[in-house]
Amino acid sequence: MAKVTLVEAITLAHNWEMSHDPDVLVLGQDVGRNGGVFRATQGLQEKFGNQRVIDTPLAEGMIAGLCVGMAAQGLKPVAEIQFMGFIYPAMDQIVNHMTRLRNRTRGRLTCPVVIRTPHGGGIHSPEHHSESVESMFCHIPGLRVVCPSSPARAYGLLLAAIREPDPVLFLEPVRIYRYARQEVEDNGQALPLDVCYVLREGTDCTIVTWGAMTVESLKAAEELARQGISAEVIDLATISPIDAETILDSVARTGRLVIVHEAARNVGVGAEIAAIVAEHGLYDLEAPIQRVTGYDTIVPLARLEHDYAPSVARIVAAVRATLS
Amino acid sequence: MSTAAQFDIQYRQYLDPEGRFLPEVDPATLPEFTRDPAELLKMYRMMVLVRAFDTKAINLQRTGKLGTYPPAAGHEAAQVGAAAALHAEDVIAPVYREIGTQMWRGVRMVEILRYWGGDEAGNDFVNTRHDFPWCVPIATQTLHAAGAALAFKIRNQPRCALAYIGDGGTSEGTFYEAMNVAGVLKLPVIFYVVNNRWAISTPLCQQTAAQTLAQKGIAAGIPGIQVDGNDILAVRHVLEQALARARHGEGPTVVEALTYRLSDHTTADDASRYRSASEVEQGWAVEPMKRMRAFLQHLNLWDEAQEVAYRQECNLLIEEGVNEYFATTKPPVTAMFDHLYANPPKRLLDQRDEAVQLSGAKSLHG
Known part of the structure; x- marks a missing residue:
């Protein structure tokens, strides 16, 4: 078993699935010879050839549209959009076609497509390279939105996403692409989609988060533990559809909920989670729900980016507020 | 200064509006189908059926039995000619008006009516399982055809994809992206621009300053050709040649068929608000059915009695299709x-x- 980073786990998952399913192919800008700007597809073109790892021209809408056409013919494209801030030209194809084709043909044509894209900031990137706009995509019927929080989760969830018969937007938290190494058994074992993962059990407050913010949230839980507060940390993992049961069960035990996400607060995924708990778990709550999120501002450039994203201190303060 | 590159766009037409070969055309040089009575009659009969069905669909909409419907009148040669050029295993990515191609390929009347009558089940074509469904967002289907063509290429299948697009659609960025990637990857795809002169109320002169729409492929490194879209012989031949190129690994072609939208954009549109009766009259003077019928009559392959009898046959077929549609129920x-x-x-x-x-x-x- 090898110790790998999150981005290496992504490569391993591609490699496994391409080795075992001849219909899986990779396309995107710079994914072939260059192995992707983050090296997520490193070595794949060498191994599988340029018919299965395709360097495309530069047009995100084109990449998504090609995926629709290929998938309708039974291929399983895994496309890389280089940064989430560049995904908007692809939205037309995602919203109008990729997620609708199964429904509008009554299952005659389907779109088993994965669109992978880096997610969030924190690595001193240029403008438009630090976006976390998952809520825009969670509103789209027919689309799954998935975000791993560790190498093992990245490996298992990406395999599941590629095997899913419907489109999946796979968000890769850049901040933790190389944050830590973890032992990942390269055995082709997928992890289930549509469920949350409890990263740390606790009794006083539930923290729901995803992606890179799981790291901050776990650090906050450590700090809270030192202060005598037991926080449960839940990794949402599949951001849409939300696994309401796991969250509601946890809140029923802890009575308190803090939602942490990097994205802006207004109509963020946190609002949906809060609404679910308000609809189905209001009487379990002993304190108002707290949200720790990016501000409703444009993601600032590098010098302010750490003031934008939720910090350990902000998460700790929010949890303490639910207990005060 | 020297010329860095030079391009030209050819125009193809064989028949004049009266169904006679143009003086410069030598019929002996034309492909076999232009001399094959069975093929010629098959194409004409489909044009008649399509026009009759189209008229019926409009009537159904006017009497509240169908939703908004986009009439196809005037496009019969462009649509049926394309269908005749395609192989069954090829794939089309239509816009929303291509019943002439679809019916030839086996899409059933009940499916067409069911879709425009408000049920997605109409897109579940029983006979053309691989063809894309109608595409309402403009130009997006060009990428689906390119994607399908990429799949054919990857799998080494001798199949082609044909994307329809209207004159208005050629203003969309997606169209350029599709042509560009098809050019660079040498995909077996045809971008078939059916230029009917009007994008709802926007005439071609307000759509583009380009002399032709066929030339829009030039910047993508794709050859373009213009054809009289009311001349079914020329349409079929030009597309057969483009498809043969694509099938032999020579890449995509942009084919622009010049035709005229004889009807409103859809049944929700009133074209008299923005175009003159005299212009429409000119459109009727060169419409494709009359031309093909005259051609067949010159060859003694068709006469008035056959026309009357066949139209009755069409009416029965359409009645059957409409009854099948009426028998469908609201989906659960x-x-x-x-x-x-x-x-x-x-x-x-x-x-x-x-x-x-x-x-x-x-x-x-x-």
Whole structure:
């Protein structure tokens, strides 16, 4: 078993699935010879050839549209959009076609497509390279939105996403692409989609988060533990559809909920989670729900980016507020 | 200074509006199908059926039995000619007006009516399983055809994809992206621009400053050719040549068919608001059915009696299709939930239960 980073786990998952399913192919800008700007597809073109790892021209809408056409013919494209801030030209194809084709043909044509894209900031990137706009995509019927929080989760969830018969937007938290190494058994074992993962059990407050913010949230839980507060940390993992049961069960035990996400607060995924708990778990709550999120501002450039994203201190303060 | 590159766009037409070969055309040099009575009659008969069905569909809409419908009148040669050029195993990515191609390929009248009557089930074509469904967002289908063509290429299948697009659609960025990638990857795809002169109320002169739409492929490194879209012989031949190129690995072609939208954009449109009666009259003077019929009559392959008898046959076929459509029922409320995911999420299933309960309650209380 090898110790790998999150981005290496992504490569391993591609490699496994391409080795075992001849219909899986990779396309995107710079994914072939260059192995992707983050090296997520490193070595794949060498191994599988340029018919299965395709360097495309530069047009995100084109990449998504090609995926629709290929998938309708039974291929399983895994496309890389280089940064989430560049995904908007692809939205037309995602919203109008990729997620609708199964429904509008009554299952005659389907779109088993994965669109992978880096997610969030924190690595001193240029403008438009630090976006976390998952809520825009969670509103789209027919689309799954998935975000791993560790190498093992990245490996298992990406395999599941590629095997899913419907489109999946796979968000890769850049901040933790190389944050830590973890032992990942390269055995082709997928992890289930549509469920949350409890990263740390606790009794006083539930923290729901995803992606890179799981790291901050776990650090906050450590700090809270030192202060005598037991926080449960839940990794949402599949951001849409939300696994309401796991969250509601946890809140029923802890009575308190803090939602942490990097994205802006207004109509963020946190609002949906809060609404679910308000609809189905209001009487379990002993304190108002707290949200720790990016501000409703444009993601600032590098010098302010750490003031934008939720910090350990902000998460700790929010949890303490639910207990005060 | 020297010339860095030079291009030209050829125009192809064989028949004049009276159905006679143009003086410069030597019929002996034309492909076999132009001399094959069975093929010629098959094409003409489909044009007649399509026009009759189109008229019926408009009537159904006017009498409240069909939703908004986009008439095809005037496009019969462009659509049927394309269908005749394609192989069954090829794939089309239509816009929303291509019933002439679809009916030739086996899309059933009940499917067409069911879709425009408000049921997605109409897109579940029983005979053309690989063809894309109607595409309402403009130009997006060009990429689906390119994607399908990429799949054919990867799998080494001798198949082609044909994307329809209108004159208005050629202003969309997506069209350029599709041509560009098809050019660079040498995809077996045809971008078939059916230029009917009007994008709802926008005439071609307000759509582009380009002399032709066929030339829009030039910047993508794709050859372009213009054809008289009311001349079914020229349409079929030009597309057969483009498809043969594509099938032999020589890449995509942009084919622009010049025709005229004889009807409104859709049944919700009133074209008299923005174009003159005299212009429409000119359109009728060069329309494709008359031309093909005259051609067949010159060859003694068709006469008035055959026309009358065949039109009756069409009416019976259409009546059958319409009755089949009338026999379809409103889909169950579950239909909007059941085809969204292979593995539906629990939250969706909860909403499905809610909708079932509400629809049950509604049927109980009227």
